[in-house]
Amino acid sequence: MKELVIVSGKGGTGKTTLLGYLASVMGRTVTADCDVDAPNLHLLLQPKVLQRQEFMGMKVAEIQGPKCTNCGKCVEVCRFGAVKVVGNPSIKKVAIDAGACEGCALCARICPSKAIRMTDKKVGEWFVSDTVFGKMVHALLDPGEDNSGKLVAMVKQKARMVAKEEGAETILVDGPPGIGCPVISSLSGCTLAVIVTEPTESGLSDARRILELAKGFGIKTGLVTNKADINEGLTAQVEEYAAAEGAHVLGRIPYDEVLAKTMAQGRPAGKNVASPATHAMSKIHKEIVALLASA
DSSP: OEEEEEEESSTTSSHHHHHHHHHHHHOSEEEEEOOOSSOOHHHHHOOEEEEEEEEEEEEEEEEOGGGOOOOOHHHHHOSSSOEEEEEETTEEEEEEOTTTOOOOOHHHHHOTTOOEEEEEEEEEEEEEEEETTEEEEEEEEOTTOOOHHHHHHHHHHHHHHHHHHHTOSEEEEEEEESSSHHHHHHHTTOSEEEEEEOSSHHHHHHHHHHHHHHHHTTOOEEEEEETGGGOHHHHHHHHHHHHHTTOEEEEEEOOOHHHHHHHHTTOOOOTTOOSHHHHHHHHHHHHHHHHHHHO
């Protein structure tokens, strides 16, 4: 089983657009959206949820009311302001703000009446869904929550299980932008990482950062430049740098209003969309298949 991860140094470069195209033409694939903070792949693939599960993050402190004597020792030791005294001056009560709790468990350890316990906290959900192109595994982290890397790892683990059950040959992973923990988690164990960038100074800078990250993990990489014709000089500069770093230059996608309109309608650009961009992506698809076959 092959695993292709499409990533970018920043958002908005077109990685989800390319993955949507690949999902529509490759066949026998399972898709996984590992951008759990702000996922967009579902807008193109229109998944129908088959399975929904809560995702539990770190444990947080919880007061067991009857045992609490409101002594206030937990308030004194909490360095995060999560344990507070609430109520009016005559009736004071100790309470814990689960959103501010960092899970250190110091309050539970020093409580003389053992009134505080550590409990699992729901921080998101993950899903197994059906699309017209096959099964899809995706997730959504609750706003402001941590553990995105851990949730990405769960999405990938479940995608591998689903792929095995479905007899899929390839897992297509829409990775998150950037170079942080969720990106590292999405790249873990992949066959090929395709970096999508654009011919701007920020695009060049971000491509350098993510190429360095992939190289550090010994991952085979390919480069695709989207909207390549808006600055051909910078496009060539990005490609030269990528090739010097050992990446395979897979091709260029031109700016294309037909593609933009198709995406605005919530449809992936596949074989049925005739445009310069889909023609370019068809060639890139062949290059990717060849790289996956040689891995």
